[in-house]
Amino acid sequence: MSEEGLEAQRSYPLNKKLREFFWGGWCMQAMWNYERQMNTAFMWGMSNTIDRIYNKPEEDAKRKEAYKRHLEFFNITPQFGSFVLGLSAAMEEEYAADPDGFDPKMINSVKVALMGPLSGIGDSLFQGTIRVIAMSIGISLAQQGSILGPIFAMLISFGTSFPITWYGGKLGYINGQKYLQEISKSNLMDKVMYGCSIAGLMVIGGMVAGLVNITTPLAFGKAFQLQAVLDGIFPKMIPLALTGIMFYFVKKGAKPMAVILSCFVVGIVLNYFKILAV
Amino acid sequence: MLLKSILIGLVSVFRILDSRVLGRLNFERPLITCTIVGLILGDVKTGLLVGAQMEMITLGMMSVGASGIDMNMGAITGCALVIMSGASIEAALTIALPMTLLDNLLDSIASIIRINFCHLCDRYVDEGNYRVAKRVHIAYGPILYSIQAFIPVFVAVYLGSDFINTILRAVPEFIMSGISLGANIISFFGFAMLLSTMVNKKNVVFFLLGFFITAFSGMNLTGIAIISIIAAIVLYQLKYSDKGMSGENEVDELSDQKL
Numbered sequence: 001m002s003e004e005g006l007e008a009q010r011s012y013p014l015n016k017k018l019r020e021f022f023w024g025g026w027c028m029q030a031m032w033n034y035e036r037q038m039n040t041a042f043m044w045g046m047s048n049t050i051d052r053i054y055n056k057p058e059e060d061a062k063r064k065e066a067y068k069r070h071l072e073f074f075n076i077t078p079q080f081g082s083f084v085l086g087l088s089a090a091m092e093e094e095y096a097a098d099p100d101g102f103d104p105k106m107i108n109s110v111k112v113a114l115m116g117p118l119s120g121i122g123d124s125l126f127q128g129t130i131r132v133i134a135m136s137i138g139i140s141l142a143q144q145g146s147i148l149g150p151i152f153a154m155l156i157s158f159g160t161s162f163p164i165t166w167y168g169g170k171l172g173y174i175n176g177q178k179y180l181q182e183i184s185k186s187n188l189m190d191k192v193m194y195g196c197s198i199a200g201l202m203v204i205g206g207m208v209a210g211l212v213n214i215t216t217p218l219a220f221g222k223a224f225q226l227q228a229v230l231d232g233i234f235p236k237m238i239p240l241a242l243t244g245i246m247f248y249f250v251k252k253g254a255k256p257m258a259v260i261l262s263c264f265v266v267g268i269v270l271n272y273f274k275i276l277a278v
Numbered sequence: 279m280l281l282k283s284i285l286i287g288l289v290s291v292f293r294i295l296d297s298r299v300l301g302r303l304n305f306e307r308p309l310i311t312c313t314i315v316g317l318i319l320g321d322v323k324t325g326l327l328v329g330a331q332m333e334m335i336t337l338g339m340m341s342v343g344a345s346g347i348d349m350n351m352g353a354i355t356g357c358a359l360v361i362m363s364g365a366s367i368e369a370a371l372t373i374a375l376p377m378t379l380l381d382n383l384l385d386s387i388a389s390i391i392r393i394n395f396c397h398l399c400d401r402y403v404d405e406g407n408y409r410v411a412k413r414v415h416i417a418y419g420p421i422l423y424s425i426q427a428f429i430p431v432f433v434a435v436y437l438g439s440d441f442i443n444t445i446l447r448a449v450p451e452f453i454m455s456g457i458s459l460g461a462n463i464i465s466f467f468g469f470a471m472l473l474s475t476m477v478n479k480k481n482v483v484f485f486l487l488g489f490f491i492t493a494f495s496g497m498n499l500t501g502i503a504i505i506s507i508i509a510a511i512v513l514y515q516l517k518y519s520d521k522g523m524s525g526e527n528e529v530d531e532l533s534d535q536k537l
Binding site: 028137 | 404408423459
């Protein structure tokens with residue numbers, strides 16, 4: 001049996017293990033492919049754990065099986081990758097300790113079950129909320145010609161990404177299964193989503209109103225200026241309307257590249273006939 | 279000239295590696311990469327302005343799974359050529375568009391190679407050659423991405439500035455300002471993409487709240503960012519603090535970390 005390997009894995013310094021989960025998470029997209037997405041990344045993140053547990057030549061079959069287990073389809077927000085890696089490493093240890101009682105299929109079922117919800121939260125949190133807030137602050141400073149803009153944007157991104165990845169790995173490895181039960185009991189996912197959606201959506205609303213202003217130069221004589229009439233109802237009406245139209249296209253599943261190209265054509269036409277202006 | 283082109287190409291490599299081996303720290307965004315380009319070419323001010331402009335237009339664009347789009351590579355090229363040729367800031371957009379198309383094209387070719395790498399990795403594991411299987415992920419992948427990021431930017435910057443100048447001078451003014459209007463319209467596509475990942479019938483009011491606060495007060499984005507975080511905390515407390523006493527503390531600790 002692999003008791004010796006298991007002992008080696010368990011006595012290996014915790015910080016070094018956490019470092020593996022951390023880099024495993026951050027390198028999640030290093031070989032992104034359309035077939036199984038982040039599969040090689042997950043294998044890479046788990047490889048040292050597997051190598052330590054099945055360290056003898058006669059255990060090669062088990063080692064190969066473990067490698068293959070982690071070459072299945074996988075996808076996650078990189079910063080949460082460390083959590084799943086830590087959790088999987090803990091389950092691999094459990095399997096090695098009790099090869100007859102623990103079904104290894106369980107490891108992949110847990111991975112698959114976590115993929116969807118964690119990616120959903122991850123994209124909202126990192127790309128929808130943190131990135132948008134960091135860049136919004138960065139843009140306002142950069143427009144005043146201050147180099148602090150990009151520096152703040154980098155600090156905010158790093159200052160959230162780094163600790164979440166590091167402690168995510170620790171949480172997953174040490175207490176992953178316990179937390180998993182608690183998370184589903186306390187609907188933590190809903191709570192995080194709730195907080196993110198408020199902060200994220202308010203900033204997106206602010207972006208629509210404050211970032212890019214598009215107005216209409218349409219006028220009939222001096223008496224009727226369309227923009228003045230629109231502003232009389234509420235300011236920034238055209239940006240809000242454009243967002244609504246674009247939202248419709250996104251929901252219809254329009255191809256980004258097609259939308260971008262048609263925007264340029266539409267822009268040239270509307271600018272030529274003086275219907276809209278920046 | 280050669281040295282500068284190589285350095286700008288390396289900025290593009292840095293840009294792609296941010297999301298490949300640094301878990302996407304947002305260092306790939308135009309605001310940051312254009313500033314670096316400005317530092318390299320000795321014109322930080324223009325770098326910052328082009329960065330802020332490109333960032334505004336692409337802020338909403340995000341990649342969700344396999345789909346999505348970014349103009350990060352186009353922004354680097356556009357910024358470098360604007361600084362080198364002395365063209366207007368808006369010209370950066372005009373350059374960024376064809377570069378984005380090229381980027382998309384190159385990535386579809388590279389993605390076929392990456393599927394082959396994936397099979398290669400399977401084969402090495404089958405043969406028990408674990409060390410090389412790991413190398414496929416951590417070396418082959420990033421190297422391919424780097425090549426794909428370096429070459430187009432290097433070539434465009436090395437050959438580009440005279441060429442760009444000639445073209446920009448030939449294009450009539452109304453087309454240039456039309457492209458600028460189009461680019462600004464694109465930013466709303468980005469906002470809509472962001473919105474679509476988070477919005478539902480219940481929480482759309484928060485989007486409207488942010489919109490109207492900013493529209494009527496003319497507050498800048500730092501202001502609305504701070505208000506939104508406070509609003510999220512207050513509303514979170516109102517909704518969750520009174521319910522369920524048992525085990526609540528532990529859970530709160532956890533959610534604080536994640537937020």
